[in-house]
Amino acid sequence: MPLLIKMLLKNAFRHGLRTGLTIAGMTIAILAFGILTTVVDAWYAGVEASRANRLITRNAISLTFELPLSYYDKIRQVEGATKVSYGNWFGAFYKEERNFFANFAMEAQSHLDIVTELVLRPEERDAYIKDRRGAIAGRKLAERFGWEIGDLVTLTGTIFPGDWEFVLRGIYKGRDETVDESIFFFHWDYLNESLRETMPERAGQVGFYIIEIARPELAGAVSKRVDSLFKNSLAETLTETERAFAMSFVTMTEAIMTAIQLVSIVVIVIIMAVTANTMAMSVRERLSEFAALKTLGFNRAHLSFLIFGEAMVITSLGAALGIALTFPAAQLFRSELGQFFPVFNIKPATIYMDIAAAVIVASVSAVIPSYRVAAAPITAALRRIA
Amino acid sequence: MSAPFIGIRGLSKSYMRGERALPVLKNINLDIAEGEFLALMGPSGSGKSTLLNLIAGIDRADEGSIDIEGVDITTLGEASLTAWRSDHVGFIFQFYNLIPVLTALENVELPLVLKEMSRKERKERASLLLGLVGLSERVDHYPGQLSGGEQQRVAIARAMVTDPSILVADEPTGDLDRASAEEVLNLMRRVNEEFGKVVIMVTHDPRAAEKAHVIRHLEKGVLNAAPH
Numbered sequence: 001m002p003l004l005i006k007m008l009l010k011n012a013f014r015h016g017l018r019t020g021l022t023i024a025g026m027t028i029a030i031l032a033f034g035i036l037t038t039v040v041d042a043w044y045a046g047v048e049a050s051r052a053n054r055l056i057t058r059n060a061i062s063l064t065f066e067l068p069l070s071y072y073d074k075i076r077q078v079e080g081a082t083k084v085s086y087g088n089w090f091g092a093f094y095k096e097e098r099n100f101f102a103n104f105a106m107e108a109q110s111h112l113d114i115v116t117e118l119v120l121r122p123e124e125r126d127a128y129i130k131d132r133r134g135a136i137a138g139r140k141l142a143e144r145f146g147w148e149i150g151d152l153v154t155l156t157g158t159i160f161p162g163d164w165e166f167v168l169r170g171i172y173k174g175r176d177e178t179v180d181e182s183i184f185f186f187h188w189d190y191l192n193e194s195l196r197e198t199m200p201e202r203a204g205q206v207g208f209y210i211i212e213i214a215r216p217e218l219a220g221a222v223s224k225r226v227d228s229l230f231k232n233s234l235a236e237t238l239t240e241t242e243r244a245f246a247m248s249f250v251t252m253t254e255a256i257m258t259a260i261q262l263v264s265i266v267v268i269v270i271i272m273a274v275t276a277n278t279m280a281m282s283v284r285e286r287l288s289e290f291a292a293l294k295t296l297g298f299n300r301a302h303l304s305f306l307i308f309g310e311a312m313v314i315t316s317l318g319a320a321l322g323i324a325l326t327f328p329a330a331q332l333f334r335s336e337l338g339q340f341f342p343v344f345n346i347k348p349a350t351i352y353m354d355i356a357a358a359v360i361v362a363s364v365s366a367v368i369p370s371y372r373v374a375a376a377p378i379t380a381a382l383r384r385i386a
Numbered sequence: 387m388s389a390p391f392i393g394i395r396g397l398s399k400s401y402m403r404g405e406r407a408l409p410v411l412k413n414i415n416l417d418i419a420e421g422e423f424l425a426l427m428g429p430s431g432s433g434k435s436t437l438l439n440l441i442a443g444i445d446r447a448d449e450g451s452i453d454i455e456g457v458d459i460t461t462l463g464e465a466s467l468t469a470w471r472s473d474h475v476g477f478i479f480q481f482y483n484l485i486p487v488l489t490a491l492e493n494v495e496l497p498l499v500l501k502e503m504s505r506k507e508r509k510e511r512a513s514l515l516l517g518l519v520g521l522s523e524r525v526d527h528y529p530g531q532l533s534g535g536e537q538q539r540v541a542i543a544r545a546m547v548t549d550p551s552i553l554v555a556d557e558p559t560g561d562l563d564r565a566s567a568e569e570v571l572n573l574m575r576r577v578n579e580e581f582g583k584v585v586i587m588v589t590h591d592p593r594a595a596e597k598a599h600v601i602r603h604l605e606k607g608v609l610n611a612a613p614h
C-alpha cells in the first residue's frame with residue numbers, strides 16, 4: 001500500500017498550478033462556509049441561549065406598549081410561577097450614537113435570581129444591589145469601552161431622554177458560550193424615580209415581566225393563567241416562552257438567514273464542480289498509465305483508491321487551510337462587528353461539517369473519473385498514446 | 387506429441403466501424419511451443435497488436451479459443467482473467483509505460499504490491515531484477531531521468547519481476563535508436579534463453595525479428611503459412 005499512497009500523493013501535485021488553484025478554491029469555500037454558518041449560528045444565539053423554564057409577559061398589542069407595575073403582585077401569585085422580575089428596554093448609547101448596545105432597567109434582585117447564567121462575584125453582586133445608581137455590564141462590553149469597576153458611566157437616553165449617570169459595580173461573565181456578554185443592566189427603581197420627577201405619566205410602567213416556572217412543561221398552563229388574569233383589562237398581556245420571544249425577533253430576518261445558509265451550500269457545490277473538473281482532467285491525461293496498471297493486475301478497487309485518494313489529498317489540504325483560517329477570520333468578525341454579533345463562536349458542528357464537505361467533495365469528484373477508468377478497455381487506452 | 391504451450395484455434399475478431407463489422411483477425415490458428423521466441427511481423431493495420439493483446443488477455447475475441455498451459459483464457463471471467471494475467475503475463479510496451487512518479491526501483495516493485503510478499507522481499511526482488519537488466523546504478527532515478535533504452539530495460543525488469551511464463555512485447559524497440567534497441571533485444575533474448583520465458587514480440591524491424599526463433603507474418607488478419 002505505501003507505494004500506492006506515494007503514487008496518489010505525487011499524482012496530486014503533478015500539475016502544480018492546477019492543484020494549487022483547486023486547493024485555494026477549496027480553502028476559500030471552506031472559509032466562506034465556516035464564516036457564513038457561524039453568522040447564522042450567531043443570529044440564532046439568542047434563541048439558543050433562552051431557557052425553557054422562563055416566560056416573558058408583555059403587552060398584547062406590541063412590545064412598544066407597556067404594562068402597569070401593579071401586575072407584579074398578581075403574577076407572583078399565579079400557580080406554577082416560582083419567581084418574577086420585570087424591566088424596561090432602555091435604549092441608550094454611550095457618548096456617540098454609533099456606540100450602540102443592549103441596555104435594560106431591571107428589578108435587580110429578582111433579575112439576578114432568575115437569570116442565573118449571568119455570573120457575578122458575590123461582592124460585585126452585593127455592591128450592585130445596594131447601590132441605587134449601580135449598574136453591571138457584560139465582560140465584552142466593559143472591554144469594548146475600557147470600563148472598570150467603580151467607573152462612572154454616563155449614557156445618553158433615546159427613549160428616556162437626557163444623560164443618565166451610573167456607577168459600574170460589577171462585570172458579569174456568561175456561564176457558557178451562548179450567553180451574550182455585551183449587555184448593560186441597572187436598577188429599574190432608579191429609572192422609575194427619575195421619571196416620577198421628570199415625566200410622571202411614564203412612571204410605574206413596565207416593559208415586560210420575566211417569570212420563572214417550576215418545570216418547562218408548565219409553560220402553556222402558566223402562560224394561559226397569566227393572560228387570563230388580565231383579560232378585558234386596559235392592558236391585556238401576551239405571555240410566551242423566552243425561546244418563542246427570542247424567535248419573534250429572529251423570524252423577521254429568517255429569510256435572510258435562509259439565503260445565507262443557501263449561499264454557504266452553493267459555495268460548496270461550486271467547489272465540487274471545480275474539483276470534479278480537476279480530477280476529470282488529471283485522469284484523462286493519465287488513461288494510458290491506468291491502462292498499464294491494469295495490465296499489471298490492478299483492479300477497479302485499486303484504481304478507484306488512487307483517484308479518490310488523490311481527490312482527498314486536494315480537498316483535505318484545502319479544508320485544513322480553510323479551517324485554520326476560519327478562526328482568525330472569526331476573531332476579526334468579533335472585533336469589527338461585535339456589536340451586531342455579541343456571541344460569535346465557531347461551533348464544533350461547523351468544523352465537522354467542513355470535514356464532511358471535504359470528504360463529500362472528494363467522493364463526488366472521484367466517482368465519474370473512477371468509473372471512466374474502470375470502464376475504459378485496456379487496449380483503447382494503450383492505443384491513445386501510440 | 388504433447389500439447390503446445392500456447393494453442394490458438396479458430397480465433398477471429400472484428401471491430402464495428404459504424405454499421406459495418408470490420409474483420410481484423412480471421413480464423414487464426416497458431417501453436418507456440420514452450421521456450422519459444424516468436425516474432426510477429428506484418429504491415430501496419432494487419433492485426434498484430436490485436437492478436438498479441440488477445441494472447442495477453444487484455445482483449446476479447448469474438449470466436450475461437452486460446453489454450454495456455456491447459457487453460458482456455460477466452461472462457462475466463464473479468465476478475466479471473468485479471469488475476470491470471472498478473473500471474474502469467476509480463477508486458478513490454480513501445481512507449482515503456484512506466485509510472486512517472488515512481489522511481490525505477492518502485493516501478494519494478496509495483497506488480498509485487500499485489501502479491502503476498504513483505505516489503506523487504508519486494509525491494510530485494512526488484513533490485514535483483516534491476517541488476518539483471520544492468521541498471522543497479524539507476525534505482526533511484528525517475529523515468530524522466532532515464533534514456534529511452536534505459537526506460538525499456540526498467541520495463542523489462544518490471545515485466546519479469548512476478549516471474550510470469552509469457553512475455554509479450556509490442557514493438558519494444560519502435561522508439562529506440564539502433565544501439566539501445568540492440569541492448570533491449572539482447573536482454574529479451576537472454577530472458578528467453580536463461581529463464582525459459584516464452585517471448586512474443588510484435589515488430590516492424592527485420593533486424594529485431596532476427597533474434598527470434600520463429601517469425602510469423604500477418605497479412606490483413608490472416609496468418610501466413612508456418613515455415614517448413
Ligand SMILES: Nc1ncnc2c1ncn2[C@@H]1O[C@H](COP(=O)(O)OP(=O)(O)OP(=O)(O)O)[C@@H](O)[C@H]1O
Pocket residue numbers: 380401402410428429430431432433434435436437
Ligand atoms: N478499438 C478499435 N476500434 C476500432 N478499430 C480498431 C480498434 N483497434 C484496432 N482497430 C483496427 O484494427 C486493425 C488492426 O489493428 P492493430 O492495432 O492490431 O494493427 P497492427 O498490426 O498492430 O498495426 P501497427 O503496426 O500500425 O501497430 C486496424 O485497422 C485498426 O484500425
Ligand SMILES: [Mg+2]
Pocket residue numbers: 434435436556
Ligand atoms: Mg500495433
